[in-house]
Amino acid sequence: MPAVDYSLGGFKRPKLQTPNGETKLLMHSCCAPCAGEIMEALAASEIETTIFFYNPNIHPREEYELRKEENIRFAQKLGMDFIDADYDKDHWFDRVKGQENEPERGARCTTCFDMRFELTAQHAQAHGFDLISSTLGISRWKDMGQINGCGARAANPYPGVSYWDFNWRKQGGSSRMLELSKREAFYQQEYCGCVYSLRDTNRWRESRGREKIERGVKFYQAAMKSLDK
Ligand code: SF4
Numbered sequence: 001m002p003a004v005d006y007s008l009g010g011f012k013r014p015k016l017q018t019p020n021g022e023t024k025l026l027m028h029s030c031c032a033p034c035a036g037e038i039m040e041a042l043a044a045s046e047i048e049t050t051i052f053f054y055n056p057n058i059h060p061r062e063e064y065e066l067r068k069e070e071n072i073r074f075a076q077k078l079g080m081d082f083i084d085a086d087y088d089k090d091h092w093f094d095r096v097k098g099q100e101n102e103p104e105r106g107a108r109c110t111t112c113f114d115m116r117f118e119l120t121a122q123h124a125q126a127h128g129f130d131l132i133s134s135t136l137g138i139s140r141w142k143d144m145g146q147i148n149g150c151g152a153r154a155a156n157p158y159p160g161v162s163y164w165d166f167n168w169r170k171q172g173g174s175s176r177m178l179e180l181s182k183r184e185a186f187y188q189q190e191y192c193g194c195v196y197s198l199r200d201t202n203r204w205r206e207s208r209g210r211e212k213i214e215r216g217v218k219f220y221q222a223a224m225k226s227l228d229k
Helices: 032-044 061-078 089-095 107-126 144-155 173-184 195-207 220-228
Strands: 025-028 049-053 081-084 131-134
Touching (some): 025 107, 061 081, 089 107, 107 144, 131 144, 173 220
Parallel strands (some): 025 049, 049 081
């Protein structure tokens, strides 16, 4: 395990414990900015964790690869195992057919979370993990109740696998997520992930006279530096 400084501005991390003494966590990860703080908290708490990157929702492929590479970079830094799952985007488009115009946090997102958590739970059951969770819930743009409902539903068919509904935003998690993203200069995506969220975010920006999203160019450190000026 590489030597890692887990402190952030003098903050001392409380030690996390799994809900019922589970020993192997399979953590679904959506991207490095959301995952960073959670991964570091788990590593500092010595909870055996493997990252499961399964996000066929992310569009286009270059954006998917960029988000994945950022996450791999940080997993390597922590010495954390990383599973690179399928980019089965055709399957994702099949699942959300008819939900293209749903708003964010609506029915399409439930389908999207279901699909990602179902594979996470299947993989957990097949490979001896007794706990799953997801980094998705740390984002303030997401509905935590919706995410937790999908996670619990995915784990339900597997008696040996539980879903951990820990609130990663608590105890300063949200602000440390930003601090850590800045420290690590993570890529800072500006839309949730799918082609429909890209479309809707651009529409929203246009309605306010703002520029369209430029994918692949914004990184946290640079953004924070300009805010400091
Ligand atoms: S907005 Fe985000 S969570 Fe909802 S369907 Fe698109 S990628 Fe999935």
